[in-house]
Amino acid sequence: MKTIFRSLLAAALLTGTSVASFAQSAPAAPAAADTARLTLDASVVNAVNTQSFYLFRQAVQPLIKQMRDKKVVALGEGTHGSAEFYKLRFWLTRILMEDEGFTQVALENTYADCYRLNEALHSRTVGDLKPLMKKHLLSIWQNRETEEMLNWMHTYNTSHLRKVELRGIDGMFGTTAAEVLQEQLARTTPEITALTEQLVQHTQYHDKVWTNLNDRSIPFKRPEMLANGWAGYEATEKLEKALTGIKLTRRQAPVVAGALKNLHHYFDTFYQPKVNKQESSRDSLMAEMTRFLVRDKGSKVIVWAHDAHVSRRLAVPGDNNGGGTGKFLERMFPGQYFVLGSTTATGTVAATTHRFISPLSPMASYPLEAPVAGSWEASLQGLTPAVFYLNTNQLQAADVRRPHRLVGYGPESGKDSYFPFKLSEAYDALLFVRQTTAATPL
Structure with missing residues (x-):
């Protein structure tokens, strides 16, 4: 299996x-x-x-x-x-x-x-x-x-x-979640706009890393991957805090909440080993x-x-x-x-x-x-x-x-x-x- x-x-x-x-x-x-x-x-x-x-x-x-x-x-x-x-x-x-x-x-x-x-x-x-x-x-x-x-x-x-x-x-991939957040939060604040742009960049990079695992000719750059993953986790945390004072519509709120949770799960792979010294559990996240x-x-x-x-x-x-x-x-x-x-x-x-x-x-x-x-x-x-x-x-x-x-x-x-x-x-x-x-x- x-x-x-x-x-x-x-x-x-x-x-x-x-x-x-x-x-x-x-x-x-x-x-x-x-x-x-x-x-x-x-x-x-x-x-x-x-x-x-x-x-x-x-x-x-x-x-x-x-x-x-x-x-x-x-x-x-x-x-x-x-x-x-x-x-x-x-x-x-x-x-x-x-x-x-x-x-x-x-x-x-x-x-x-x-x-x-x-x-x-x-x-x-x-x-x-x-x-x-x-x-x-x-x-x-x-x-x-x-x-x-x-x-x-x-x-x-x-x-x-x-x-x-x-x-x-x-939460295997992250780019779509980042793009959804970028769309939903486009008319909020410059800080939130900057954070969603960062998340799109981090997730695009990381999704490409995952798909490239199927091509043995492409080198796996571990330090770069780790740095990007942790930066993505931090950007997700900052975005969630920045949204504390933002009033979202009844239609926006569940969409944003779901996309944020998607990204938290996506970057949990980096959070758990660094912070809790343990492996991320995909089953618990699902x-x-x-x-x-x-x-x-x-x-x-x-x-x-x-x-x-x-x-x-x-x-x-x-x-x-x-x-x-x-x-x-x-x-x-x-x-x-x-x-x-x-x-x-x-x-x-x-x-x-x-x-x-x-x-x-x-x-x-x-x-x-x-x-x-x-x-x-x-x-x-x-x-x-x-x-x-x-x-x-x-x-x-x-x-x-x-x-x-x-x-x-x-x-x-x-x-x-x-x-x-x-x-x-x-x-x-x-x-x-x-x-x-x-x-x-x-």
Whole structure:
């Protein structure tokens, strides 16, 4: 599994070693997992009909009933590139929005970049979304399956008073957030204008550093990168203080607050090692952004992110940042967090060979390796329904710690992609699709 962005960066920051020297594979799972054949009572297997949205809606009503009263519902993915995971999560999202009062869907994508796309979803005529998707979404979201959901959201907004919103919970890039602040604060004070200009420069520089990590011929200038990152953090702090006495309109205030939070998270990678002598936790920051999205009374959100993030338990051995985003969200919203994981056994997956995922990372189709013996995936593929979900609290004695596959944005799906899981510790429910296909690039 490709390491998450913070691990690569933190290693460079804290050790001074060149980023290019760091491997992208997470440590192999310990051998202590149970590999005995799994036997499940048929009553825990809930078959799902995926032939049409309407048949699907009927089949998942018991699952929707569990989700409807939660403040945060996370829809996970066992890979970043399976078409069926995008399609079925879209259908679940549509049901929750149409029937259960959810108005926000938040992607594992930079907050301010989703804000740009969301603006388009509220316009009278949206036209072709592809250029905006290619500019503002990581390449894992640049597929026809995601485009279908975004087009549905726009159509919904044109015919309903209650609008639906696209959000982002990540802070991987900063330029768009800085540009949003520059636009929103253009008519304030010379000091604020100067600070937003500085932030645009710092974020443009730093975003380029991240994308250049994919080109081994470009040298990694650590001292320069560190100086720029810290300067960006200081400029963000100064801007926030300068805004204390500025009165913003009701429309400006939430936009500015979100863009500022995006930049705080973006530069946290530099703040934590320098000030607190510790690594920045991307999972805790994504949870904090999720809390920001549901700060208003009655607001609810659907989160789309990798299983490794939405899981309630530590996904990768050696990760000392407190566990997945789901673990933080459970602490923030006790009893108000529901997480559905999803996994597959065979098929193809869209992935990139880039070391650092960006909107420019090319995606291609790769075959999934056969599940390892004794894994959850190997056991579940032997059950009769091709697509089904199960409630993990019904597994009881069958819920032993066994290998569970987590495929990131890279093409690797072999034995090093498995980690020992008791499903009930990670998810409320698990959606299984026996054979999946690679997501379709735009």
